[in-house]
Amino acid sequence: MFLSLSTSVWILIAAAATVVNLVAMQWIIQIPKYKKKQYWMPVIGIGILGVRGLAQHSALPATLYLYAAVMVMMPLMLAPVRSTITRDHYRWVEDPTTKVGKGAMVWITVSAVVMLTAVGVGYAAGV
Template sequence: MFLHLPVSAWVAVAAVVTVGHVAVMRWCMPTRKGKRSVSFIPLVLGVAMVGSSGTKGVSFPAALYLYSAVLLLLVVMIAPVRKSVAADILRQEQNPDVKVELNGVAMTWITVSLLAGLLAVVGVWASQI
């Protein structure tokens, strides 16, 4: 079993992570459009990762791990800098013709946390091969 958990445990983990992801990401978004957009991320990701697990040679528990890890990574990237990200999103939606300069601290956090998160996810994945 992938990471020594049965499939039912990974389904439960994925369900909890999905609910948590939607709740936190909707909290981070300043507009209805943003809230609606982030609500569809788990659906699209689920279809892409879990739906293709059988065809790509990836086991169902491994696909659920990747699904959960990506959703958690998105939360870790956005939630700590949500105020500046929300301000940038709001500014861009209010005036779509003007390019909004992104907050430097927020972009640094998002980039560093993305790289660290991907290294962690790949490291755990590689330890199971």
């Protein structure tokens, strides 16, 4: 029994997380060339986590929890540094030897570790 929610509720949560991801990533990614590629994130997430769920014989709610967490995690990591990412990209286009801002990379790395830990603790609590 994964976190005491039914499968249908997890399906709704996963669908809402997909919408949040698509809308937020369109706002975060300000580079026209990459805006259309953001629509592949849910497809890739469903593919990878679906295969993982089948391989490990995980319950559907647990797989949907991981999917929803990953879909929400990406915008949460990138939103605070969206202007830095855009600025660094355009600087890199002008001069390929330009290095990315260390502050943005530190933020993304630390927030990813914190969020993955939180997702792992939530998963362990639900199993």
